[in-house]
Amino acid sequence: MHYKKSEAKEWAREQMRGVCNIILPTFTSDLKGLNEKAIRHDVRRTIELGFWGSLIVSECGTTHDEYIRFLEIVLDEAGGRLKTVVHGSFDTLDDLIKVTRRAAEVGGHVLLLSYPPTFYPRHDQDIYDFTSSVLGEVNLATVLFPVHQWNFDRVHPSCLSIDLVDKLADLPNAVAIKAEGGPPGNGQIVELLDRCADRLLISDPRESSSPAWIKMFGMQWMGTSNFEYFGNTVPRYFDMLQKGDLKGGMELYWQMHPARSARLADMQTFAGAYFIHRASWKYQSWLNGFNGGPLRMPVMRLSDGGTRRLRDAAVRAKVIDDSVSGGLDEYYLGRNPA
Template sequence: MSIQGVIPPLVTPFDAEGEVDESALRSEVRFLLDAGVHGLSLGGSTGEGALLLDDELVRGLEILSDEAAGRCPLVCGIIRNSTRDAVRAATRAVAAGADALMVTPTFYHGTDARGNYSFYQDLSGATDLPIIIYNVIAQNPITPEMMMDISQIRNVMGIKQSVGGMHGFNAMMSTCGALTNVYGAQDDMLVFDYLLKATGSISAILTVFPELCVQQWDAVQAGRIDEALEIHSRLVPVWQMVSCAGMAFPGRVKKLLELLGRTGGLPRKPVLEPEPDVTAQLRYALEQANLLPEELPEVRV
């Protein structure tokens, strides 16, 4: 399958006991598919993938595969701290129906250029699935120079560029854009990634506002830049309320879904829901952007 366009990373809904709420996950998959997205991703940062056991990742993929029924590619996030564990998760993802892997560099000890090359080479040898590098680890970034080498590995087909802001994206695109696919991941800058010819995007804002984000992608592809920029201006103030939370952002993303009447569930501890005053600020930002539903849902406080 072609892996391009708007590929939202799903949240993983948890219940009060910290278990995966499969019904809520199915509801989110259906909502995103109905919005016309071009792919689905599970197990990334938005989905709290570093907190998921292999069994949970596999079960989530089975649910996605069942609901999508071949309508779009399924990209499985792999966030593990050793080659052995990443290979094991990747191998199981193949059997569960993944069409591609999105693999984060190791994040606890990190490594160097030689270690990163070895990591992705071993993953490529373990499966025949396309691999997208998820370049998000600030202490172990994949530089454009590293990517020049890594992109030559069989099965490595792209990079999701999440570090370095627009300068980082531009450097990766200008250095490696002719060699591999570069995906946008900066929630408040996606329109500019598209203008720089990103292959697509895999970013949390897509899972919150899929219809608008698909419209924005389509507008850029059709040359309707003013329309795309209008959507950008509408969404950015809302997203600024999410991004200021740092690495605890899954709780705010799920609260946004709840405010929109959807079923994002709870985050998995120690990630917590936002405080009531933050929830009120999120609601206000949605109201100002005219994005609140007409019938407001009941929201946990």
């Protein structure tokens, strides 16, 4: 562990500064095992682009043992140059606790808390009991995560009510919140700042809002999402805005807007699935130098039309060169085939 449980909030205030992308697993071409060379390639590319850290994604068909090995490879290749966010997305509460404990033992830095698809709370107390059970059993600094995908908006429109978050914020290893609850609008952000900013780092991963949040309340950490699609643009403009260079930061912000718009349009194509199109996210990262390669089922399919729009928008945004072909045949092969 990088800190004591009682030190988690202080550690987060000091260490969680910058932008957190994602790293998806890469498998061998027969999908029988992890492609270690490819994973190491993606870690080096993430560091090169200037990210603070990466969410090590668990929703791509890895077994529990493979997920821990995936995390170990990332940590070994990073050599302390990259923080790791453990993706707490597993089938059951028991699985979540067991795997997350192992992740802490091998050196994971932070936990992003998710909820199993079969978890069906009826009241705030049900969500509190589940969440506090995890944080009680696991020592990792934890990012709370309200989002519509949990189907919690029937309990409260913001997915996690402010009273619930206020109570969870008192837990010693609740250190931040990835605030995506209650769209559209910024009502949840306003309530969180009013009630919980003394105990939680408030983060909105929807990077298009980051100029406002940096200026208005000094948002110091943004994550987690597939910001690597934009190359190094998001870490660069985020850093500029943090340092008060509004002009330089906003020039980059607007330069990447064609790619931002294409990415948001792509997300709308699977909005009703309550699931992230991980193959699309992996394709987007491949456009900007990551490995690419196939993912295990269940995984959504890629289309020539959809990927072409993402590639062309990235060219217009000047985050990739026009020489990048974007062909799916090349993407499925990957840059380090095994």
